[in-house]
Amino acid sequence: MNPYFDSKEEVLTALESDEAQGLRSEQVKSKQAQFGRNQLVEKKKKTNWQRFVDQFKDTMIIILLIAAAVSFGIAMVEGDVAEFFEPALILLIVILNAIMGVLQESKAEKALDALKSLSAPHARVLRDGVESVIDAAELVPGDIIKLEAGDFVPADARLLKSASLKSEESALTGESVSAEKDALAQIEENAPLGDRSNMVFSGCSITYGTATAVVSATGMQTEMGKIADLLNNENDTQTPLQKKLAQLGTYLGILALAACAIIFVVGLFNGIPVLEIFMTSVSLAVSAIPEGLPAIVTIVLSIGVQRMVKKNAIIRRLPAVETLGSASVICSDKTGTLTQNRMTLVNAYVDQSDELEKISEHNSEAVRKLLMYATLCCDGSYVVEASGEKHIGDPTETSILKASYLNGMPKEELLKRYERLGEIPFDSDRKLMTTINRIDGKYMVIVKGAFDIMEKRCVRGDLKKARNMNDDMSKQALRVLAIGYKEIEALPQNLVAEEMENGLTLMGLVGMIDPPREEAKKAVEVCCHAGIRPVMITGDHVVTASAIAKELGILHEGEKAITGLELDAMSDEQLANEVEHISVYARVSPENKIRIVKAWQNKGQIVSMTGDGVNDAPALKAADIGCAMGITGTDVAKNAADMTLTDDNFATIVEAVKEGRGIYANIKKVVGFLLGTNIGEVILVFVVMLLWHKAPLLSMQLLWINLVTDSLPAIALGMEKVEADIMDKKPRPKDESIFAHGFGIRIALQGVMFATLAIIAFLLGENITGELAGGQTMAFIVLSLSQVIQAYNMRSDHSLFKIGVFTNKKLNMACLVSIVLVLLVVFTPLKVLFGLIDLPIELHLIALGLIAVPVLVMELSKAFGLIRHQ
Numbered sequence: 001m002n003p004y005f006d007s008k009e010e011v012l013t014a015l016e017s018d019e020a021q022g023l024r025s026e027q028v029k030s031k032q033a034q035f036g037r038n039q040l041v042e043k044k045k046k047t048n049w050q051r052f053v054d055q056f057k058d059t060m061i062i063i064l065l066i067a068a069a070v071s072f073g074i075a076m077v078e079g080d081v082a083e084f085f086e087p088a089l090i091l092l093i094v095i096l097n098a099i100m101g102v103l104q105e106s107k108a109e110k111a112l113d114a115l116k117s118l119s120a121p122h123a124r125v126l127r128d129g130v131e132s133v134i135d136a137a138e139l140v141p142g143d144i145i146k147l148e149a150g151d152f153v154p155a156d157a158r159l160l161k162s163a164s165l166k167s168e169e170s171a172l173t174g175e176s177v178s179a180e181k182d183a184l185a186q187i188e189e190n191a192p193l194g195d196r197s198n199m200v201f202s203g204c205s206i207t208y209g210t211a212t213a214v215v216s217a218t219g220m221q222t223e224m225g226k227i228a229d230l231l232n233n234e235n236d237t238q239t240p241l242q243k244k245l246a247q248l249g250t251y252l253g254i255l256a257l258a259a260c261a262i263i264f265v266v267g268l269f270n271g272i273p274v275l276e277i278f279m280t281s282v283s284l285a286v287s288a289i290p291e292g293l294p295a296i297v298t299i300v301l302s303i304g305v306q307r308m309v310k311k312n313a314i315i316r317r318l319p320a321v322e323t324l325g326s327a328s329v330i331c332s333d334k335t336g337t338l339t340q341n342r343m344t345l346v347n348a349y350v351d352q353s354d355e356l357e358k359i360s361e362h363n364s365e366a367v368r369k370l371l372m373y374a375t376l377c378c379d380g381s382y383v384v385e386a387s388g389e390k391h392i393g394d395p396t397e398t399s400i401l402k403a404s405y406l407n408g409m410p411k412e413e414l415l416k417r418y419e420r421l422g423e424i425p426f427d428s429d430r431k432l433m434t435t436i437n438r439i440d441g442k443y444m445v446i447v448k449g450a451f452d453i454m455e456k457r458c459v460r461g462d463l464k465k466a467r468n469m470n471d472d473m474s475k476q477a478l479r480v481l482a483i484g485y486k487e488i489e490a491l492p493q494n495l496v497a498e499e500m501e502n503g504l505t506l507m508g509l510v511g512m513i514d515p516p517r518e519e520a521k522k523a524v525e526v527c528c529h530a531g532i533r534p535v536m537i538t539g540d541h542v543v544t545a546s547a548i549a550k551e552l553g554i555l556h557e558g559e560k561a562i563t564g565l566e567l568d569a570m571s572d573e574q575l576a577n578e579v580e581h582i583s584v585y586a587r588v589s590p591e592n593k594i595r596i597v598k599a600w601q602n603k604g605q606i607v608s609m610t611g612d613g614v615n616d617a618p619a620l621k622a623a624d625i626g627c628a629m630g631i632t633g634t635d636v637a638k639n640a641a642d643m644t645l646t647d648d649n650f651a652t653i654v655e656a657v658k659e660g661r662g663i664y665a666n667i668k669k670v671v672g673f674l675l676g677t678n679i680g681e682v683i684l685v686f687v688v689m690l691l692w693h694k695a696p697l698l699s700m701q702l703l704w705i706n707l708v709t710d711s712l713p714a715i716a717l718g719m720e721k722v723e724a725d726i727m728d729k730k731p732r733p734k735d736e737s738i739f740a741h742g743f744g745i746r747i748a749l750q751g752v753m754f755a756t757l758a759i760i761a762f763l764l765g766e767n768i769t770g771e772l773a774g775g776q777t778m779a780f781i782v783l784s785l786s787q788v789i790q791a792y793n794m795r796s797d798h799s800l801f802k803i804g805v806f807t808n809k810k811l812n813m814a815c816l817v818s819i820v821l822v823l824l825v826v827f828t829p830l831k832v833l834f835g836l837i838d839l840p841i842e843l844h845l846i847a848l849g850l851i852a853v854p855v856l857v858m859e860l861s862k863a864f865g866l867i868r869h870q
Ligand code: ATP
Pocket: 333, 334, 335, 336, 394, 396, 397, 426, 427, 428, 429, 431, 432, 433, 448, 449, 450, 451, 479, 480, 481, 537, 538, 539, 540, 541
């Protein structure tokens, strides 16, 4: 079979398919077994073993291992059994650390994979005569698929029917202008890909029109599959913050290395054995360089992102999480986002009549005829099944289909009688949709769309009266559609909107209600409180839009509602002066959206913009946070967006901003915790070495502290619940440093605090026991446990006792594990291996006292407002 050269009948026969019924279930099963899933084979992932090996590619770890090997060698030569322990222990700790690293990485990857599968593409398919939406991976050759503007083409397919179809194929052909497609086109054998206009290809998108097609190839057999190996799907997933932190890590690393070098030299001059002082310095470098920070930040981000999924927001790019936290303007569509998009047809007006007629099951003949014409000019379907009613397609249209159904005129039956011969699909720019149907032997053009557009296209009918009716309905927050028609002599070859949608006779109006979402009002309130400006952007009529915006609290006294036309008439300068006073934009076109985004951005605001159509993609890209609608959104919009709302709900955007702020706050806590404690370690060793020419901690003690206090409590700290008052603050400026508002200084001071405590512990330990090991044991206990306790201090800028000391269960578990690991080496025979000794009881009590100091200091600083609450 040659899918573009053979006739469509031949293709259908070769694929054993049927245009009207699609494949049968048994066929699907056997074809799925034969062809496999409709997916591109993904690049091989790293195995856990590879990841484990990668952990040892760090220079400092390699130096440490070499040092351990040398010390092992010396022990061998000297034959001293006790000397074996240290290098063996170092190796063990390094391995444990590597395992932690692997666990962290695979956790982060799983989280990202889960996200990917959430945004998996879908396809509309006809099987056993029934249309349904399935996972695109389940498609098989022979499946009949339906496509419309905004869809991604799920597999290579031969067109069977098409209406004004255009497809963007740049992924395959490099051509960014949409290619025109036509089911009837005859293609030469061996025509190049770009000329096969009776085919659509997997991975490309439909930018205009509708089509029915039969799948000719799936998965790796598609044209995209053939070049899949060439595609580089690696995205830059590092967020700006992660990049900054990685850079900071490098600086801190250099500082730590310099400190270690000085420690090494001082140690050497003071007669500490070369190998011992070398190991201590390298271990300090390994412990102090926050090399795990970017990985931990990824985990915190991805855990946050998973939390957002549960709240119906799917983040497509990790950097969006950070930006979300800074959002200061949310531009939202009205229909479906601020309102329920449960359109119900309530009124109808037939031209020349005197009043509106309520929609019921027994409407007048005139209204029934209006509904019939409107239905013929609708896509989608409305069916009543045992499980309830089912609306498939645009709710604006299904509300019409339902009213027609209730009046005994299901769309399917109407279409059998009045065949559709052509169509010009709806788009938000024209705000019109047109079909040509054969009615009583005549070619009838039916147009439906926004009244203000239709009134310019109608040449017959009482337009003045209709305008009054339209205004009345709009003021009641109803969406109004006008329906018009004209008869034509012959079916044109090419349907041109300009020609078809002019010279019409007005038939009447229908008005539908779309109530505001209950949660939207609350969310608008939260927004305003959080210093975020909500703005309504809608294709709807300005009166309808204003009525709803007022009800929701978006449009206040003194603020404006303007139309897209008025916006077009404004210069950029005028818009810049006005933009802060405009809360509602009605009758906007997708191009208007970009101007609105840019105007706000020029004011230094971080703008979130929603969108669903193909034409919204540029605005979604231009916005700082593009939000696509998960239910009504097209694949193209979803692909252009940073975030998809699975419930199309405004409240979800606000919830996502809250989560975004929470995630950022948590990352800040983690960074503060890790840096504060690490700085403490460096200062401790540095100062003791300079002043007393001794190592306050041995290498394996340092490594153990690093192992037990770094990863686990840090990750758990990153899972802290979003603080209740996070939406009471103003948005954070996007470029603000994480160390702003004195945070950096506080971290450094905390480092000094840990070092001071540990130095006191070291000196007391050494003096009271009279042994260096006694001082080291004290320093080990105090430094490790005070760091564990510090994780609690970092949980909030509020008092621990206010937020509940043990309310982060994960942190409780993590800290318990850390404490047990510390006590294990202090109180069991393992202590010998770690160079620790038994301490008299009074030293343990002193240690307890010292460990409690950070809580006291931090609580006092919080109480006196020294830890500024941002
Ligand atoms: P939002 O508020 O989310 O921007 P909207 O639904 O109000 O979305 P569009 O979908 O662009 O905006 O619709 C704009 C106008 O076009 C509507 O007010 C309506 O008058 C008209 N319209 C909407 N859907 C259809 C349709 N399927 N056929 C004909 N006209 C339509």
